[in-house]
Amino acid sequence: MTRLILLWPRLILIATIITLATVLVGNSARGYGFPFPWKTGGCPPPGIALSESCLLAISSDWLSFGLDAVIYTLVGYMLVLAYSKNLARRRLI
Secondary structure: OHHHHHHHHHHHHHHHHHHHHHHHOEEOOOEEOOOOOOEEOOOOOOOOOOOHHHHOOOEEOHHHHHHHHHHHHHHHHHHHHHHHHHHHHHHHO
16 A cells, blocks of 8 residues: 555656646647647747747646646556556466
């Protein structure tokens, strides 16, 4: 049980880092972030003409960011759980 308690902060940290890295995924129409777009605004990628709308401040949807982090934390927890069950099954054989 204490292993699981020590595992959660690491999973949350890794999920937050992955969520921050997903800002590279997306398009300027919907926003950036995967699976829920959480960053909107800012300048377009290189090669696209700058306009007044590009000068808007970058905004963040913290609810979508939190949901992304929760999804990645749960995925990480399921992977660790599946790995530990597989490892325990191998030890019995």
